[in-house]
Amino acid sequence: MHAFTLTKETKDQMIVAIQDYYLREKQEEIGNIEAGFLLDFFMEKLAPTFYNQGIRDAHQFVSEKVEDLFELEKMD
Template identity: 60%
Template sequence: MDLPFQLTKEKREEFIHLLQDYFFNERGESIGNLEAGFILDFIIKELSPTFYNIGIRDAHTFLNDKLEDLFELEKH
């Protein structure tokens, strides 16, 4: 599966454990590393691009607002 980005080994393991904890605490289900890894890959491939794009739009809006503030520094 071709993922849009790669996590460090440490971050991937952390997220796998978070998914395992979620399934256990919220659903009473124990899932293994392999299953949690598949879920994580699905989230990265299918869901993360949307959140990434939201971040890009938010950054664009923020930077545009700050650039507009520069015009307030003009000398008249």
Template identity: 45%
Template sequence: MDKINLSKEKKAKMISSIKKYFQDERDEDLGDLASSMILDFFIKDLAAEFYNQGVSDSHKYMSDRVEELFEIQKY
């Protein structure tokens, strides 16, 4: 899979979300560096699984829609 490129704005928003999560859920104050490293880990090690699940879900959806085409055949 190609490297995921995020805009500076998107990456900053994700880092902010990670910091907020740790503050709200774990009462931990994470800095920008730690949050950025967590985001990089997710992208490097976990993103492919989410991507593959999206591809699989899309395939199933499209396959189901194609099958529905046969239901409108006229005899």
């Protein structure tokens, strides 16, 4: 599997979201570097799990829709 890549803008937004979370939930300020390291960790260790679940969900959805196509068959 290829590594996840983000645009700079998206990565910057996620870093700000991590910083906001820490401030709101833990009353701690963390810098851009620390938040960036956390984001890198999440992307490397956690994101694949969510990605794979999304793939399984999409597969199930498409499979159900393909089965629905058979209902459109014409009977002789």
